[in-house]
Amino acid sequence: MKSIEWIGGKVRFIDQTKLPTEEIFIETDDLAVLSDAIRTLKIRGAPALGVAAAYGIVLATQHLRTETLQELSDAVDRSASQIAHTRPTARNLFWALERMRSVCRLNTQESATQIHQRLLDEALAIHTEDREMCAAIGMYGAEVVPDPAVILTHCNTGALATGGEGTAQSIITTAFDQGKKISVYVDETRPLLQGARLTTWELQKKGIPVTLITDNTAAFVMARKKVDLVVVGADRIAANGDVVNKVGTYNVAIIAKEHGVPFYVAAPTSTIDLGSEHGGLIPIEERDPIEVTEGFGRRTAPEGTNVYSPAFDVTPHPLITAIVTERGILRPPFFDSIRSGLRRGNEGAV
Numbered sequence: 001m002k003s004i005e006w007i008g009g010k011v012r013f014i015d016q017t018k019l020p021t022e023e024i025f026i027e028t029d030d031l032a033v034l035s036d037a038i039r040t041l042k043i044r045g046a047p048a049l050g051v052a053a054a055y056g057i058v059l060a061t062q063h064l065r066t067e068t069l070q071e072l073s074d075a076v077d078r079s080a081s082q083i084a085h086t087r088p089t090a091r092n093l094f095w096a097l098e099r100m101r102s103v104c105r106l107n108t109q110e111s112a113t114q115i116h117q118r119l120l121d122e123a124l125a126i127h128t129e130d131r132e133m134c135a136a137i138g139m140y141g142a143e144v145v146p147d148p149a150v151i152l153t154h155c156n157t158g159a160l161a162t163g164g165e166g167t168a169q170s171i172i173t174t175a176f177d178q179g180k181k182i183s184v185y186v187d188e189t190r191p192l193l194q195g196a197r198l199t200t201w202e203l204q205k206k207g208i209p210v211t212l213i214t215d216n217t218a219a220f221v222m223a224r225k226k227v228d229l230v231v232v233g234a235d236r237i238a239a240n241g242d243v244v245n246k247v248g249t250y251n252v253a254i255i256a257k258e259h260g261v262p263f264y265v266a267a268p269t270s271t272i273d274l275g276s277e278h279g280g281l282i283p284i285e286e287r288d289p290i291e292v293t294e295g296f297g298r299r300t301a302p303e304g305t306n307v308y309s310p311a312f313d314v315t316p317h318p319l320i321t322a323i324v325t326e327r328g329i330l331r332p333p334f335f336d337s338i339r340s341g342l343r344r345g346n347e348g349a350v
């Protein structure tokens with residue numbers, strides 16, 4: 001399933017807020033519409049945000065008739081700044097914007113027409129690379145999945161969240177496609193229910209046995225049932241291996257440690273932020289309280305209730321067994337393996 005694509009000068013994407021009951025696609029050539037879609041989680045998931053951000057730059061500049069390269073470069077910067085203000089946490093969004101900006105910076109001798117083409121090519125390359133990274137993550141990650149395997153996951157990390165077949169979810173589907181007997185516990189993922197609405201929808205479509213649990217059931221499941229591994233995605237990974245992911249991931253990691261269950265994180269290297277020494281330095285988005293008190297239209301707390309709603313949390317690196325990237329599986333000590341992983345090609349375990 002293509003959750004986002006570039007078609008004839010427009011971006012086409014599935015409105016994830018309508019799932020699982022309605023499959024509605026939106027097509028736009030307007031950066032304001034795309035930015036709003038990111039802000040409201042119609043498009044969501046770190047790698048998909050990177051792809052959307054890149055296409056957003058093309059949307060904003062494709063019809064601009066500029067006299068000079070400087071004017072085009074200024075327009076790219078302005079649209080990048082607009083997109084950068086949509087959501088603050090996913091590294092992939094900023095990584096993609098930086099790649100788009102560098103197209104102007106690195107090709108100063110070219111005409112504006114050539115740069116327009118280069119911007120589109122770069123956005124399409126970011127999308128293609130993301131698809132390939134998802135496939136490689138699936139391949140490397142499937143190696144750590146036993147047969148049979150009971151897997152627990154949190155949030156949504158599938159085709160909806162990426163430009164390809166997913167990160168953590170690509171590991172699940174690749175192992176399944178290899179013929180392994182897989183079943184998955186999916187955390188509902190409060191408050192926006194990415195697990196309940198999106199992950200179950202995607203896994204069911206693939207015919208993978210899935211059991212939905214409320215977030216607070218994970219400990220009991222690990223105590224009473226056999227869970228072989230946890231696998232989750234990431235929105236940003238700090239230089240020391242601390243992982244920022246959907247709020248509740250930290251809880252799952254603690255519970256997994258307590259029960260001796262391996263805890264894997266899957267993400268492309270575009271999610272890694274060497275500029276953040278540790279997770280405490282990563283900006284954590286706070287969402288509108290209404291998503292907690294009136295999620296999906298029903299009031300569940302009294303008017304005026306004080307709410308704290310971070311969209312993400314930080315899982316400290318000692319709780320993480322390994323990080324699966326498109327360049328292989330990175331193991332502790334992450335400070336070293338992340339650096340050597342970034343230096344190497346797609347060669348496997350580090």
Ligand code: MRU
Pocket residue numbers: 041044045046047090154155156157158161162166167168194232233234235245246247311
């Ligand atoms: O707020 P969201 O739905 O964009 O958060 C998404 C997540 O936390 C995912 O786990 C993460 O982006 C990895 S997606 C492959």
